[in-house]
Amino acid sequence: MNxxxxxxxxxxxxxxxxxxxxxxxxxxxxxxxxxxxxxxxRQQIAIESNQRAENAYKKRNYIKALNHYMEALNISRSLxxxxxxxxxxxxxxxxxxxxxxxxxxxxxxxxxxxxxxxEYSVRYLIDAMSIKALLYCDESNGKEASFWADKALxxxxxxxxxxxxxxxxxxxxxxxxxxxxxxxxxxxKKGLEINKKIDDVAEMGNSMRIMADIELMNKNYEASRGxxxxxxxxxxxxxxxxxxxxxxxxxxxxxxKQGRPNEALPYYRRAISISEGMGNMExxxxxxxxxxxxxxQKNP
Amino acid sequence: xxxxxxxxxxxxxxxxxIGLFVLIAILGIAGIIVFIGIQRDVFTNKTKLxxxxxxxxxxxxxxxxxxxxxxxxxxxxxxLDDVAKVKxxxxxxxxxxxxxxxxxxxxxxxxxxxxxxxxxxxxxSVQAKQIPEGGYLNxxxxxxxxxxxxxxxxxxxxVLLDIKQIIHYINDPKGDVKQILGNVNKxxxxxxxxxxxxxxxxxNTDKNLENTMKKTDTLLGSIKDTVxxxxxxxxxxxxxxxxxxxxxxxxxxxxxxxxxxxxxTTSGAPVLMDKVTDITDDAKDITGAVKKTWPISSKIKIxxxxxxxxxxxx
Numbered sequence: 001m002n003x004x005x006x007x008x009x010x011x012x013x014x015x016x017x018x019x020x021x022x023x024x025x026x027x028x029x030x031x032x033x034x035x036x037x038x039x040x041x042r043q044q045i046a047i048e049s050n051q052r053a054e055n056a057y058k059k060r061n062y063i064k065a066l067n068h069y070m071e072a073l074n075i076s077r078s079l080x081x082x083x084x085x086x087x088x089x090x091x092x093x094x095x096x097x098x099x100x101x102x103x104x105x106x107x108x109x110x111x112x113x114x115x116x117x118x119e120y121s122v123r124y125l126i127d128a129m130s131i132k133a134l135l136y137c138d139e140s141n142g143k144e145a146s147f148w149a150d151k152a153l154x155x156x157x158x159x160x161x162x163x164x165x166x167x168x169x170x171x172x173x174x175x176x177x178x179x180x181x182x183x184x185x186x187x188x189k190k191g192l193e194i195n196k197k198i199d200d201v202a203e204m205g206n207s208m209r210i211m212a213d214i215e216l217m218n219k220n221y222e223a224s225r226g227x228x229x230x231x232x233x234x235x236x237x238x239x240x241x242x243x244x245x246x247x248x249x250x251x252x253x254x255x256x257k258q259g260r261p262n263e264a265l266p267y268y269r270r271a272i273s274i275s276e277g278m279g280n281m282e283x284x285x286x287x288x289x290x291x292x293x294x295x296x297q298k299n300p
Numbered sequence: 301x302x303x304x305x306x307x308x309x310x311x312x313x314x315x316x317x318i319g320l321f322v323l324i325a326i327l328g329i330a331g332i333i334v335f336i337g338i339q340r341d342v343f344t345n346k347t348k349l350x351x352x353x354x355x356x357x358x359x360x361x362x363x364x365x366x367x368x369x370x371x372x373x374x375x376x377x378x379x380l381d382d383v384a385k386v387k388x389x390x391x392x393x394x395x396x397x398x399x400x401x402x403x404x405x406x407x408x409x410x411x412x413x414x415x416x417x418x419x420x421x422x423x424x425s426v427q428a429k430q431i432p433e434g435g436y437l438n439x440x441x442x443x444x445x446x447x448x449x450x451x452x453x454x455x456x457x458x459v460l461l462d463i464k465q466i467i468h469y470i471n472d473p474k475g476d477v478k479q480i481l482g483n484v485n486k487x488x489x490x491x492x493x494x495x496x497x498x499x500x501x502x503x504n505t506d507k508n509l510e511n512t513m514k515k516t517d518t519l520l521g522s523i524k525d526t527v528x529x530x531x532x533x534x535x536x537x538x539x540x541x542x543x544x545x546x547x548x549x550x551x552x553x554x555x556x557x558x559x560x561x562x563x564x565t566t567s568g569a570p571v572l573m574d575k576v577t578d579i580t581d582d583a584k585d586i587t588g589a590v591k592k593t594w595p596i597s598s599k600i601k602i603x604x605x606x607x608x609x610x611x612x613x614x
Contacts, residue, residue: 038602050605057608072605087607094608123607130610169612191612206613243613 046075046084053091062099066092086112086124093131102135109135126152126163133170142177149174165194166203172210176217185214205234205243212250216257225254241278245271249287261294345394346373349431351406351439356386358408358417365390365406365419372396372421388439390419400437401428407440459554466547476540483533490526494519 039047053068069091076084093108112120112128129152136145149171156164168191175184192207212227232247252267268291275284337343353359356378365373373392381387392400401424409420421437431437470477497519 039604044603047603047605051603054606054608084605087605090610091608094610098614127607127610130612134610134612134614163610166610166612173612202609203612206611209613246613 040079042075042079043081043084046072046079046081046088049075050084050088050091057091057095062095066095066099069095082118082120086120089120090124090127090131093128097131097135097138102138105131105135122155122159123163126155126161126167129155130163130167130170133167133174137170137173137177140177142174142179145174145177146171162198162200165191165198165200165207167191168194169203169206169210172207172214176210176213181214181217185211188214201234202238202240205231205238205240208234209243209246209250212247216250216254219257221254221258225251228254241274245274245283248274249290252290256294264294265291341393346391347394347397347433348376349390349392349400349433349435349437351388351390351437352381353386353388353439354441359386359388359419363417363419365392365421367396367399367421367423370396375419398430399423400431401425402431402435403428404431404437405440406437459551462547462551462554466544466551469544476536477544480533480537480540483529487526487530487533490522490529494523494526497522 038044049068049072053065053072056062056064056068069088073085073088073092076088089108089111093105093112096102096105096108109128109131110116112124113132129148133145133148133152136142136148149167152167153164153171155161156167168187172184172187172191175181175187188207188210192204192211195201195203195207208227208231212224212231215221215224215227218224228247228250232244232251235243235247248267248271252264252271255261255264255267268287272284272287275281275287359375359378361375361378363375364371365375373390373396375388376391377389379387379389390406400421404422404424406419406421408417410417424431469475472478501516501519
């Protein structure tokens with residue numbers, strides 16, 4: 001009776017199996033063949049330009065990055081793709097800021113803030129306001145920098161905002177420019193706390209550097225040096241050469257202020273070495289000048 | 301209750317059914333093998349021929365041999381002979397042997413800029429006899445880039461020499477051109493001098509008409525001389541210039557011919573570029589289609605525009 005039960009089982013269940021599973025799958029799978037929504041051909045070109053620009057930006061080729069971002073912006077403008085436009089305008093404003101072209105950077109950031117030609121997403125608005133605040137920090141205009149940082153912070157309150165810690169850092173820098181050390185300390189601490197929470201390591205380094213700057217202004221050299229060293233560790237791990245130079249110079253200055261130039265010298269030399277590696281001759285020259293101006297240490 | 305019955309109708313003649321199934325499968329496999337064999341000319345009669353090449357560059361075992369664009373055989377074996385030349389054994393489908401004559405040649409040609417070279421057999425003359433099995437074909441190697449450049453150099457060299465000669469001829473201070481120019485220059489000087497004389501004469505007309513008349517006679521004589529000289533020079537120019545122009549014309553024709561040759565030689569480049577572009581586009585399309593296909597599509601992240609992260613301390 002049970003001579004070939006397995007074969008019997010297969011024959012018995014094959015038909016229902018085919019009818020209930022395999023047959024419907026034949027109809028479902030063509031549906032599977034369509035992947036998630038793909039961007040249009042022109043939008044694809046804009047995306048490619050955006051990616052090329054990003055690569056150029058990473059290589060510090062700002063002119064090339066600008067050209068590609070402009071190309072991407074033109075395409076997205078012709079398609080009236082607000083999201084893509086917002087992203088590219090913010091990028092252009094930021095690249096101009098990095099190039100030191102402040103006016104142009106202001107112009108592009110204003111496009112977002114003035115809703116030109118229409119309203120952009122809040123995240124781009126926050127970015128544009130942050131760039132404005134940074135521009136005013138560079139211009140040593142603490143009042144305007146505080147104004148834009150506060151506006152950005154207000155916008156951040158309403159939405160889930162990853163930029164909050166970064167904006168607190170900018171706000172702290174603005175307060176330092178206003179010589180309001182107490183407020184600067186509070187903002188920097190708040191920034192550090194938020195950046196730690198969201199694990200934004202680069203901004204954590206920035207918070208520490210700002211706090212180190214504040215301690216230096218308060219003449220708490222040991223505390224300042226400790227913070228610079230912490231920031232240096234982070235910046236080194238993220239391979240942020242510019243910031244590494246800032247940290248090393250900060251450490252060197254703390255030693256110098258304590259009348260210990262011999263201990264400051266190795267840090268200056270490290271900063272020179274990094275500048276040489278980056279090909280930043282201007283920075284290298286200015287550090288050498290600092291060394292020359294340094295008072296020789298008196299033997300005890 | 302039993303699920304199965306030994307007398308179930310579906311199991312009647314089961315062994316025969318399985319046997320039939322296996323037989324059909326075996327026949328199918330055999331059929332496929334035979335089909336592939338036919339496709340690959342395994343069952344075709346072949347005749348072996350040979351040719352000798354200076355080197356084995358561009359020759360590979362299995363490389364196609366073609367006659368008027370038809371594949372008629374392939375390279376079977378490559379070996380070095382006693383004098384270190386490459387002996388190439390080719391097998392030709394016997395049915396095509398009637399076109400391969402004792403005066404047929406074989407050469408290595410490229411069908412396109414991309415891809416392998418093939419061996420092209422030229423059909424021999426009608427009067428010649430069919431080449432026997434094991435016979436040797438006359439091989440013509442493909443021209444290397446160096447050889448093409450050498451040929452081009454040989455073509456350009458005489459033209460450059462002509463141009464050099466013409467320039468030398470024009471620059472030669474004792475040559476006709478320089479002398480003609482010198483004479484024309486002198487003539488200009490004479491005319492200028494004549495004009496100055498006329499000016500002086502006209503100023504003094506009132507004072508001494510008679511003297512002026514005499515001077516005018518002298519002057520007219522001088523002008524006559526000058527005109528005679530000019531005539532001589534112009535005759536000289538008339539005689540020499542056509543020869544010179546002929547030489548220049550000949551050289552320009554040569555240059556034009558070489559330009560045309562170069563143009564012809566490089567005319568394939570745009571076509572090649574078009575082909576490459578087409579291939580790239582095709583590859584892009586295929587990649588795009590594959591990317592969109594499930595389940596690959598679910599693994600591929602859709603590209604999106606990125607915003608640079610604004611840094612608070614740059």
